[in-house]
Amino acid sequence: MSTPVEKGAVIVISSHVVRGSVGNRAAVFALEQLGIPVWALPTVVLPWHPGHGPSTRMTFSEAEFGSAIDDLVRAPWIGEVTAVLSGYLANAAQARAVARLVTALRQNCETLFYACDPVMGDIGGLYIATETATAIRDHLIPLASLATPNRFELAWLSGSPLESNAAIMDAALALGPSRMLVTSAHPMMAGGTGNLYLSGKTALLAENRLVDNAPNGLGDLMSALFLARLMEGLEEDRALQLATAAVFEILARTAKMGSDELALETHASSLATPMAMVQMRKLFHPAQKRRN
Numbered sequence: 001m002s003t004p005v006e007k008g009a010v011i012v013i014s015s016h017v018v019r020g021s022v023g024n025r026a027a028v029f030a031l032e033q034l035g036i037p038v039w040a041l042p043t044v045v046l047p048w049h050p051g052h053g054p055s056t057r058m059t060f061s062e063a064e065f066g067s068a069i070d071d072l073v074r075a076p077w078i079g080e081v082t083a084v085l086s087g088y089l090a091n092a093a094q095a096r097a098v099a100r101l102v103t104a105l106r107q108n109c110e111t112l113f114y115a116c117d118p119v120m121g122d123i124g125g126l127y128i129a130t131e132t133a134t135a136i137r138d139h140l141i142p143l144a145s146l147a148t149p150n151r152f153e154l155a156w157l158s159g160s161p162l163e164s165n166a167a168i169m170d171a172a173l174a175l176g177p178s179r180m181l182v183t184s185a186h187p188m189m190a191g192g193t194g195n196l197y198l199s200g201k202t203a204l205l206a207e208n209r210l211v212d213n214a215p216n217g218l219g220d221l222m223s224a225l226f227l228a229r230l231m232e233g234l235e236e237d238r239a240l241q242l243a244t245a246a247v248f249e250i251l252a253r254t255a256k257m258g259s260d261e262l263a264l265e266t267h268a269s270s271l272a273t274p275m276a277m278v279q280m281r282k283l284f285h286p287a288q289k290r291r292n
Helices: 024-033 062-074 092-108 130-143 151-158 165-175 218-231 236-257 286-291
Strands: 009-017 038-046 081-086 113-116 179-185 192-199 202-209 279-282
Touching (some): 009 024, 009 092, 009 218, 024 038, 024 218, 062 092, 092 130, 113 130, 113 218, 151 165, 151 179, 165 179, 179 218, 192 236, 218 236, 236 279
Parallel strands (some): 009 081
Antiparallel strands (some): 179 192, 192 202, 202 279
8 A cells, every 4th residue: 555645735836827728727716615725826828729720939048947947946935845646847947846846845854745747748759858758757756656648648758669558567667666656548439548656566447438539638637636635535546536536527518518628617517526437457466566
């Protein structure tokens, strides 16, 4: 059984959009709906998600972002913080700054939980600079208590094609974080999609129906909800089931509305008390094979 995650405030570091439910907008809303205090630091500010078309990109200099990180380390309230969640990063310097934050906080709180959502790309390829992706791999993944890549991101991080869930598990173990949640894993049920979770000698697959043309923000939402459920003290299988159910329920209801953004505010109750059915499966953990 994995070490429980202490409940407290979470520093969430990701992109911010004026309109929409991606990045910090999704993660902060989800965490606060589940009663988790949040300190939110944007890495970049955009009027809307780039998938909706070009818009002004408001950025911070490397020096300004680094100074803000230093301020957080010295904050008189830093003892409130028990977890850090990072998502989209605008450049390699931000990855190094986040690594500095996590390292500094662990000097005072050895149990600090760091969830790294390596927001780098999808089936179409990387949508951040290779230098930034490399910095996430080299500086942040080794510090992570939990990593939450999608299947493409794990393939890039591990340098290997992931054509089966067995390959996903092998890559997750080789990469290193003690807990790995891989979204868009290979489903076992027709017309589905899966979230594959690996921890200790536990391997779980949570499946739900695939919804076409999904809005952006599902990965941000999943990472935040799973972290919140772990901070509630739930067992990992229950935390995975509830987080998966909530994301699917929000997605299904958003699709029914015909919205181009996740309708978090309209269906906030789905975050706390999802009713959607999720197929849970225990998979054969690679460690069992090696032991035998």
